[in-house]
Amino acid sequence: MSQKKDWMLPDFSEAPEAEPDRQYYFISQVKKLVRQRSGELGRPLKVFSLVVGCQMNARDSEKLLGILEQAGYVQTDQEEDADLVIYNTCTVRENANQKVYGRLGHLNNLKKQNPELKIALCGCMMQEPHVVDAIKKSYRFVDLVFGTHNIYKLAELLYLRLITGQMVIEVWDGAAEIVEDLPVDRKYPFKSGVNIMFGCNNFCSYCIVPYVRGRERSRNPEDILREIRRLVSEGVVEVMLLGQNVNSYGKNLDTPVSFAELLRRIEQIEGLERIRFMTSHPKDLSDELIEVMRCSQKICRHFHLPLQSGSTRILERMNRRYTKEQFLEIVGKLKKAMPDLSLTTDIIVGFPGETEEDFLETMDVVRKARFDSAFTFIYSKRTGTPAASMEDQVPENEVKDRFDRLLALVQQIGQEESGRDAGTVQKVLVEEVNRQDECMVTGRLGNNVLVHFPGDASLIGTIIPVKLTESRGFYYLGEQITEEE
Ligand code: 5AD
Ligand code: SF4
Numbered sequence: 001m002s003q004k005k006d007w008m009l010p011d012f013s014e015a016p017e018a019e020p021d022r023q024y025y026f027i028s029q030v031k032k033l034v035r036q037r038s039g040e041l042g043r044p045l046k047v048f049s050l051v052v053g054c055q056m057n058a059r060d061s062e063k064l065l066g067i068l069e070q071a072g073y074v075q076t077d078q079e080e081d082a083d084l085v086i087y088n089t090c091t092v093r094e095n096a097n098q099k100v101y102g103r104l105g106h107l108n109n110l111k112k113q114n115p116e117l118k119i120a121l122c123g124c125m126m127q128e129p130h131v132v133d134a135i136k137k138s139y140r141f142v143d144l145v146f147g148t149h150n151i152y153k154l155a156e157l158l159y160l161r162l163i164t165g166q167m168v169i170e171v172w173d174g175a176a177e178i179v180e181d182l183p184v185d186r187k188y189p190f191k192s193g194v195n196i197m198f199g200c201n202n203f204c205s206y207c208i209v210p211y212v213r214g215r216e217r218s219r220n221p222e223d224i225l226r227e228i229r230r231l232v233s234e235g236v237v238e239v240m241l242l243g244q245n246v247n248s249y250g251k252n253l254d255t256p257v258s259f260a261e262l263l264r265r266i267e268q269i270e271g272l273e274r275i276r277f278m279t280s281h282p283k284d285l286s287d288e289l290i291e292v293m294r295c296s297q298k299i300c301r302h303f304h305l306p307l308q309s310g311s312t313r314i315l316e317r318m319n320r321r322y323t324k325e326q327f328l329e330i331v332g333k334l335k336k337a338m339p340d341l342s343l344t345t346d347i348i349v350g351f352p353g354e355t356e357e358d359f360l361e362t363m364d365v366v367r368k369a370r371f372d373s374a375f376t377f378i379y380s381k382r383t384g385t386p387a388a389s390m391e392d393q394v395p396e397n398e399v400k401d402r403f404d405r406l407l408a409l410v411q412q413i414g415q416e417e418s419g420r421d422a423g424t425v426q427k428v429l430v431e432e433v434n435r436q437d438e439c440m441v442t443g444r445l446g447n448n449v450l451v452h453f454p455g456d457a458s459l460i461g462t463i464i465p466v467k468l469t470e471s472r473g474f475y476y477l478g479e480q481i482t483e484e485e
Pocket of ligand 1: 379
């Protein structure tokens with residue numbers, strides 16, 4: 001889908017052609033307009049950002065806010081106060097779409113109270129033609145719509161909207177160039193997501209991601225390393241490498257580099273203390289990666305390995321390209337190499353054609369793999385995916401019953417597994433002052449589990465040894481210990 005215009009394009013001949021210079025030009029143009037308008041109003045212009053969905057979206061929104069801050073907008077967490085509202089949407093499951101439509105009604109009311117308000121929608125949901133059609137038809141008050149491939153163009157699109165006064169829609173079908181070096185407003189000073197690749201080539205039959213995020217594109221290792229070095233120089237101690245399928249990183253580069261090799265190079269960065277990554281696809285998980293992890297001082301002992309289903313028959317219909325036995329074999333290898341590894345997963349219940357027998361296979365894998373935690377989802381039919389046209393959709397009441405049984409098992413095992421580190425001393429990255437008790441701080445173990453212990457804000461962003469004194473199910477209470485102890 002390309003942009004459809006019913007107005008004359010303004011003259012942008014002064015704008016540089018090359019990126020990111022072009023976007024910096026538009027950031028300065030928007031800034032002039034923002035300054036002028038806030039001068040007239042006698043107050044700053046405010047932006048409210050909402051992000052739903054995965055870590056990839058969270059990172060995208062940091063980029064959007066980086067651009068808007070440089071253009072002069074000030075952030076607000078009150079939607080009612082905003083002059084610009086920007087929703088970064090998800091469409092992995094249908095309920096996410098419904099929520100956005102629900103909120104749009106509310107935004108329409110806000111716009112009536114504040115005519116200044118501009119509404120921008122972006123992200124995965126906007127990549128779906130039927131969504132854009134619905135917005136054009138029934139939500140005319142929306143100002144700006146763009147997709148996942150052109151978020152870097154926010155300043156240019158917003159400028160176009162501000163000077164034409166027309167709804168601007170720009171959604172690209174295919175992959176775009178990867179534009180480096182645009183501003184980013186990071187949520188945390190001490191940890192950051194880092195995109196290593198975009199898109200997905202797997203076409204799992206239930207999943208809409210390959211349609212809305214396009215084909216796999218890996219960033220150059222040099223660009224990734226440069227970004228991480230810069231982040232470290234700014235105080236970041238933990239990075240989360242992001243991709244839909246990080247295990248296939250680098251395959252499409254001019255000089256291919258494996259994910260394991262990339263990790264080896266990132267490990268060398270001085271000052272970086274923790275490396276995380278997500279998400280892995282079991283079919284691409286190499287022995288080399290397990291070995292790099294095992295030997296690493298920095299890669300966290302946490303692996304998110306989506307199972308989706310434990311039935312080989314359903315896995316085949318899902319186009320996952322591994323069997324129940326192969327999945328369990330990988331789990332065995334990971335746990336043998338790293339006995340302290342925390343293993344988490346995603347599971348879908350009620351995929352078309354799933355019988356009680358298939359479901360029991362999933363329960364069996366959950367019992368055998370003993371995941372520390374699992375995200376469980378009810379299958380959601382996504383228009384345009386192969387599974388949506390499969391005939392034998394499972395009746396709702398059966399799905400609900402299976403979902404409840406699965407959740408109970410996952411929670412029971414999670415509870416049994418959690419607490420296994422009680423009594424030990426672990427390194428903790430302190431993230432914030434405890435929300436319930438300001439004499440306590442909250443931090444994260446390498447395996448991603450939370451710990452609360454006495455401390456103050458001065459500890460935020462540091463990695464310190466903490467004795468896990470008590471397990472409380474899914475988190476620990478602890479005590480900071482001094483080095484001598
Ligand atoms: N229905 C339900 N869950 C889904 N996921 C992806 N697509 C669907 C769908 N159509 C889940 C998968 C994936 C996670 C991010 O979302 O489990 O791993
Ligand atoms: Fe979707 Fe499968 Fe790609 Fe994950 S690997 S984003 S589930 S298609």
